[in-house]
Amino acid sequence: MTKVAVVYYSGYGHTKLVAENVAEGAQAELIEIDQEGNIPEAAWDTLQAADAIIFGAPTYMGSAPWQFKKFADASSKPWFTRAWQDKVFGGFTNSASLNGDKQVTMIAMQTLAAQHGGIWVSLGQLPANTLASTRDDVNNLGGSAGPLVQSPSDAGADKIPAGDLETVRLYGARVASIAARLK
Numbered sequence: 529m530t531k532v533a534v535v536y537y538s539g540y541g542h543t544k545l546v547a548e549n550v551a552e553g554a555q556a557e558l559i560e561i562d563q564e565g566n567i568p569e570a571a572w573d574t575l576q577a578a579d580a581i582i583f584g585a586p587t588y589m590g591s592a593p594w595q596f597k598k599f600a601d602a603s604s605k606p607w608f609t610r611a612w613q614d615k616v617f618g619g620f621t622n623s624a625s626l627n628g629d630k631q632v633t634m635i636a637m638q639t640l641a642a643q644h645g646g647i648w649v650s651l652g653q654l655p656a657n658t659l660a661s662t663r664d665d666v667n668n669l670g671g672s673a674g675p676l677v678q679s680p681s682d683a684g685a686d687k688i689p690a691g692d693l694e695t696v697r698l699y700g701a702r703v704a705s706i707a708a709r710l711k
């Protein structure tokens with residue numbers, strides 16, 4: 529069976545809900561990076577055993593929060609031994625603005641996957657960008673590297689647009705299916 533892990537950081541719960549939706553689509557195990565930027569020791573074994581790893585983080589100040597970066601730096605241990613070489617990777621980000629510099633976070637995740645010698649899975653969904661498009665549509669923020677999610681800054685995770693959550697569920701399924709094909 530194909531194993532997928534979603535490793536994510538969430539400061540205030542919005543990205544956590546997004547990660548849960550990605551994991552639902554991918555049938556993945558969730559690993560939360562805590563407020564100190566750490567994951568449980570056993571989670572490193574889960575990542576090692578995974579066929580695919582999906583990174584998730586909100587965008588803070590135009591990039592991933594330091595807790596995600598601490599996790600990324602800690603992954604230099606498996607990097608040294610090429611332990612994640614040829615795994616399938618994906619990633620997603622969530623932030624308050626429609627744009628909000630999400631792409632910077634996506635590029636950081638793609639680069640991290642490349643550092644590990646991984647195979648990055650793009651979003652693979654057409655953008656919904658016509659006059660008739662709404663926030664309920666899949667890929668209404670027009671991502672290509674991976675799913676982009678917007679959480680209004682003055683609301684809880686329950687106000688994340690339905691289209692964004694459907695986008696991430698489909699992306700999770702895509703990563704899992706590509707990992708299964710390559711296995």
Ligand SMILES: Cc1cc2nc3c(=O)[nH]c(=O)nc-3n(C[C@H](O)[C@H](O)[C@H](O)COP(=O)(O)O)c2cc1C
Pocket residue numbers: 537538539540541542543544586587588589590591622623624625626627628629679680681
């Ligand atoms: C320190 C900080 C910096 C932020 N910087 C950005 C930003 O650069 N762009 C943006 O669109 N939203 C920004 N936001 C808003 C968050 O991305 C947004 O509230 C997100 O839903 C938080 O996710 P979380 O609840 O998983 O932490 C920032 C929030 C915080 C707390």
